[in-house]
Amino acid sequence: MPATQTRQRLVETARDLFYRQGYARTGVAQILKQAGVNSGSLYHYFGGKQDLLVAVLEHYRENLWPEVLDPVFDRTDEPIERIFGVLDGYRNMLLLTGCGGGCPIGNLALELADPDPRVRALLVENFENWRKAIGACIDQAAHRFPAEIDTDALSTFVLTAMEGGVMQARTHRSLAPFEASVAMLRDYFDRLLVRDR
Amino acid sequence: MPATQTRQRLVETARDLFYRQGYARTGVAQILKQAGVNSGSLYHYFGGKQDLLVAVLEHYRENLWPEVLDPVFDRTDEPIERIFGVLDGYRNMLLLTGCGGGCPIGNLALELADPDPRVRALLVENFENWRKAIGACIDQAAHRFPAEIDTDALSTFVLTAMEGGVMQARTHRSLAPFEASVAMLRDYFDRLLVRDR
């Protein structure tokens, strides 16, 4: 097979296993087996398991727009609907995984207590890119929010609501806590946007 | 030393290491070394590493009131201030750990992708006890909220805000995302409680 495909398959397999089992519980041997790749190839492309994690986090960063945001943003131009459309995407992910999946970045962020600087920087970058995309939607609708609202803090709060809701849904293996969280966030937005401004 | 102290020290040491390093990254040998206990004693009291985790989660359950809630509830009777007092306790925990700690239950909930049923039940129980304590505060102030507000969902949302804020604070190693999240939650409460009812 072409050289780049081996590397690519390693990254995709690692992403899949890290997501389903976590980083520590996934062994290099399991990645090799599932990817159909030999040990020598992995250590030809990567310095080790942690470099594979770095590649996975870079992959998530590269795929935020094409996989998470674009499909939602293509369906509507309305900035507030875009925000809740993104949240609905996470609801779908929970549905598809029987509430067992959650947010891959959030999972890694809490599993890795003291991550290598490169890893932590990529976790931060993934969070920040997500938050900035939401922040841009809020800014587009800035004239509809009360002037005293800190729109940067509000974008943080949207990420907070997503991650906190997903965490509870995953623990309960139920959509209910996620849906309750999004409903409360929606109520908050409704009250902020109580009339057109 | 007395028999019960050996068991107790194992649980406390495991709690400390699971909190600082995560469950998977903590080896039984490390727990034994730090606790000053021999292998034979651990397997006398516990079936294995996972049973130690169960004991740690039971410990957290037993200590929710004495360690997390009572110190706050003793300072004020006002139910809304109690809620934000609890959140301020997590801010303190973040401060004390250089934002590296976070919520021990949330950390384990996301690290353990597919936990043993006993473990998952205890994670749920820990979340539920916390949420119910917040819910009781909300119920005490129920007359001050708009009638259409789902107070059960609101207590879920408080836990969501805490966990999501803590996750970001831990990732950024900064209090700012946690404080922003709590500030937005406070703003939401202020708008809900816009006048005395």
Added chain:
DNA sequence: GTCTATATATTGATAGAC
């Protein structure tokens, strides 16, 4: 209940031929 010594499996990573 506690002790030391050890079993067995698995971990991440490497060597060196092709």
Added chain:
DNA sequence: GTCTATCAATATATAGAC
């Protein structure tokens, strides 16, 4: 770039004397 074989370290758990 890929292959097989294997290393050294560490993992959890156990055996059996005291």
